[in-house]
Amino acid sequence: MNLKFFADRMLGRLAKKLRILGFDTLYFSDIPKNEIFRLCKKEDRILLTRDKQIAKRAWKEKVAFFFLKSDKWYSQLKAVKDRFNISLEDCLLFSRCSECNGFLEHIDKEKIKNKIPEYVYLTNNEFLMCPKCGKVYWRGTHTENIMNDLNKILRGSNDESRT
Ligand SMILES: [Zn+2]
Numbered sequence: 178m179n180l181k182f183f184a185d186r187m188l189g190r191l192a193k194k195l196r197i198l199g200f201d202t203l204y205f206s207d208i209p210k211n212e213i214f215r216l217c218k219k220e221d222r223i224l225l226t227r228d229k230q231i232a233k234r235a236w237k238e239k240v241a242f243f244f245l246k247s248d249k250w251y252s253q254l255k256a257v258k259d260r261f262n263i264s265l266e267d268c269l270l271f272s273r274c275s276e277c278n279g280f281l282e283h284i285d286k287e288k289i290k291n292k293i294p295e296y297v298y299l300t301n302n303e304f305l306m307c308p309k310c311g312k313v314y315w316r317g318t319h320t321e322n323i324m325n326d327l328n329k330i331l332r333g334s335n336d337e338s339r340t
Pocket residue numbers: 274275276277278279307308309310311312
């Protein structure tokens with residue numbers, strides 16, 4: 178599945194979750210409207226928006242868009258999942274930086290020793306780094322909690338995916 182998104186400025190939390198799921202998602206807290214439409218057209222992105230004016234203009238300019246009603250990221254993600262038939266199998270989890278959309282790369286832990294807490298260094302062997310912004314990722318309770326949330330949304334509301 179090769180869905181690419183552009184999340185408008187009201188959808189920062191949703192954008193992060195889509196990136197964690199592996200979807201190429203642009204998000205800027207401040208960007209001129211013309212630029213939004215230009216990028217969506219140029220890069221064939223689906224515009225996700227909660228702004229009726231932006232949705233109207235997307236319609237006029239023939240930019241693919243999806244209007245979100247909820248102001249909660251949880252419901253927004255569920256709506257996106259339903260609209261585009263996304264399942265967990267379509268996702269490349271933790272392949273993108275949630276902060277900047279960069280593609281994460283495996284990195285030797287010796288190289289990032291100074292960037293991470295000592296106990297993390299001692300207890301983990303697998304690290305990913307964003308080549309764009311330098312953020313380092315590793316598995317931990319934080320990522321497990323995110324995964325549990327995302328699992329619940331993508332699989333429906335039952336709890337059987339919790340392992
Ligand atoms: Zn990054």
